[in-house]
Amino acid sequence: SQQGEEDPQALSIQEGENATMNCSYKTSINNLQWYRQNSGRGLVHLILIRSNEREKHSGRLRVTLDTSKKSSSLLITASRAADTASYFCATSKLDSGYALNFGKGTSLLVTP
Amino acid sequence: GAVVSQHPSWVICKSGTSVKIECRSLDFQATTMFWYRQFPKQSLMLMATSNEGSKATYEQGVEKDKFLINHASLTLSTLTVTSAHPEDSSFYICSARGPTGRGEKLFFGSGTQLSVL
Numbered sequence: 001s002q003q004g005e006e007d008p009q010a011l012s013i014q015e016g017e018n019a020t021m022n023c024s025y026k027t028s029i030n031n032l033q034w035y036r037q038n039s040g041r042g043l044v045h046l047i048l049i050r051s052n053e054r055e056k057h058s059g060r061l062r063v064t065l066d067t068s069k070k071s072s073s074l075l076i077t078a079s080r081a082a083d084t085a086s087y088f089c090a091t092s093k094l095d096s097g098y099a100l101n102f103g104k105g106t107s108l109l110v111t112p
Numbered sequence: 113g114a115v116v117s118q119h120p121s122w123v124i125c126k127s128g129t130s131v132k133i134e135c136r137s138l139d140f141q142a143t144t145m146f147w148y149r150q151f152p153k154q155s156l157m158l159m160a161t162s163n164e165g166s167k168a169t170y171e172q173g174v175e176k177d178k179f180l181i182n183h184a185s186l187t188l189s190t191l192t193v194t195s196a197h198p199e200d201s202s203f204y205i206c207s208a209r210g211p212t213g214r215g216e217k218l219f220f221g222s223g224t225q226l227s228v229l
């Protein structure tokens with residue numbers, strides 16, 4: 001069942017600006033992951049944050065997790081046109097065999 | 113490492129025919145694979161969990177007789193859409209749990225775009 005809800009659904013920014021996407025979920029989790037999908041293609045794993053972590057960085061990506069609010073955010077700094085894609089959060093639970101439940105996604109457009 | 117290959121990338125078929133999609137883990141053994149479906153501009157919906165050597169576990173609302181899943185080896189899972197109809201047209205993506213030590217992370221195939229005429 002669909003668990004994550006991202007906002008905004010669509011985001012349009014200019015190169016160099018920061019992009020922030022938010023994700024909320026409903027049940028307990030083992031970890032939360034962010035994926036990127038270019039149009040009509042497979043998914044690329046961006047970052048995984050565990051339930052006992054609050055913040056994680058990877059290059060220009062910064063992810064936060066607030067388990068008390070059941071929410072996460074993905075920040076892309078100094079965005080580039082190549083960052084244009086859809087971004088999905090996904091939650092994972094051990095008792096589901098680590099199957100991922102995906103949110104609805106945020107469509108990011110970065111214009112030069 | 114941890115590459116998942118999915119074939120075909122796209123397929124067009126006539127209504128009533130069956131289509132088989134393959135998902136292979138190229139450089140690791142995948143005891144568990146997952147099949148997702150994605151309609152245009154929507155999110156990925158989990159269809160089923162495939163475990164090597166056992167029957168697949170289907171999500172509620174997914175017809176197991178229509179979407180046949182076979183996971184006969186540690187590197188190959190197949191999804192067969194039987195008697196396909198236009199409403200089955202969708203983007204199908206497989207994924208595999210990572211190798212030992214990376215099991216929390218899923219590695220995705222590049223997807224198969226199915227168009228049923």
